[in-house]
Amino acid sequence: MAGVTASGLTKRFGRTEALKAVDLAIEDGEFLALLGPSGCGKTTLLRLLAGFEVPDAGELRLGGQIVARAGWALPPEARNVGMVFQSYALWPHMSVAGNVAFALRVRGVAAGERRRRVAEALDLVGLGGFAERKPAQLSGGQKQRVALARCLAMRPAVVLLDEPLANLDAHLRESMQAEFRRFHREIGATFVYVTHDQNEAMALADRIAVMDRGALQQVAAPQSLYREPATEMVARFVGRGMLLPATVRGRQNGFIVAEALGSPVCVRGSGEAGEQRLLCVRPADLGLGASGIAARVTAATFQGAATVVTVLAEAGEEALTLECHGAPPAEGDLVHVCLRDGWLLPGKVGA
Template sequence: MTTSYGGFTAIDDVHLEVGAGEFVALLGPSGSGKTTLLMSVAGFETPSGGRILVDGDDVTRLPPHRRGFGIVFQRYALFPHLSVARNVEYPLRMRGLPRAERRRAVREALDLVDLGPFAERRPHQLSGGQQQRVALARALVFRPPVLLMDEPLGALDRKLREQVQLEIRRLHRELGTTVLYVTHDQDEALVMADRIAVLKDGRIEQYDTPTGMYEAPASEFVAGFLGRTNVIAAKVVSGGPGRATVAVADRELPALVPADAEPPAPGAEVSLAVRPERIALADKPSDTSLPATVSEVIFSGATTSVVCETVGAQLAVELLSDGRTGRLQVGDTVHLSWGADAARLFPRRP
């Protein structure tokens, strides 16, 4: 699918297949095209090319109200003069369902989101999280085959956002609804999705499970966007399918090459990406360790982040907090190393 506005292409030849009952997150920075993609699926944007198929039926030219999708936006868009129950009932009234059927469906939807006792309240009498759950109940009340969500938790504080994330996961498991979920929050995508599509400049950089994408990012952009990562300049010593040896300062270190990438040529300048939690910190050097100087020690409860300066780069190391981390001081000399499968090699960005 392609979506263009004049000379600007917001969605550039994207192919995305979502399985029935699957929860897929569209993740990317602002301007990456994720909301445009969702709005095209919803019917609020018209693709310039390509098709949108639901169970094999072409819905590309259907207006939004004929697609039958549930939609939840960041702004709750609740009717302030209507009760919670009447807000949830609204899509059923528009579909002309009998009153008894509407009442039963509303009661079930409010029970799903644990808001049954709040049925007669007005939206202004609810917290932000409760209002978002009303919007969710309204989107689910007619049991849509597809639920589209555009950053629905963006207005909530962190603790409440984490609580509602778990509620949405529970509802997804109970109902088996297919969900397409837009977010810029990488942690949210990792927690909630069965698969994640990372977008950049209107294209999908990678489409994979959270574990697959985190452990085996397909590009330096994905490695840096999904989770924390360290990037080190290196030069290829030798390379083959899937693996390479690179030089960092006077050390030769192993690295993995993305499965679909061409083996790097000897002498090529590359970037080495290593997750902070995959780096070990030692007091003594080894043949495959890099000397470093501690520049920051950041205690975060269960973990401690140690920022180190080495070979012209600043590397973050994530360690479990213990007596040893508590003794680390700014200015200490340490030695950093990682396993053969911890570092991934990517072409150097221009």
């Protein structure tokens, strides 16, 4: 078993800085999700952990052992790490059992032990009866399980998964998520799971590392990432956060009293009177009331359980989105928006 420590890990492709001095410590046995928009460097970080890329600067340790530094990397086969690719990468001419056994054979694992490990890995992913099938005779979800079984049969200390469920339909994705949690519990390895789907990251991970343009933005448990985003990017990316300019007025009963869009609001966070800050609010934090922030309705879209209402505050420029469960207002109506919850981002505006 092994934890992972990256210090100042940097990777450039020509002029693209795919990873910028990433510092990240993953605990032994932890389930960490790497979350971020397309092109932010998730696969690059995973490939560095696996040993498929050499860093330009910084250092990487697996279980305390240095496995990469500037210009040098221990090759993948010398690390106790398994990777599951998004594309499955199965050999089409080999049976399911043959695919799972292949890397074991390359590593010289004896035939008896090989058979035992293949059977165990296929049982773990629920494909015990599929050993003789060819990949073409499997569904997408079953192929994904074979790819996972192939990785688990190697008994890696660190399992790296690159968007393993991206090709599956929503229903199958959900049931596979529960299974990934079970695999993690049963084998006890460290899991690093790349996704750009925040709900998947929240459902699966002990902690989530959010990346943007090659840099780590925040590493936190799902709850605190959602409730207490550290940066503007995280606030907007996770949970459809909206940011409002706010001025801190003081403190009351452990909360901050601030002014946003011309109205007093009571929010979570810290700050000193007079500071200009950004306030993160989510659609579920907002409601329509008799008083509050005066705003004009710009759109109202019926979505079944709720009507999604977009408003423009009289004193603001950013559109606010909220969910209305009662009788919805009409486009052009003047309404009052009240705030049930909000979080003041830590940094001062302009600082």
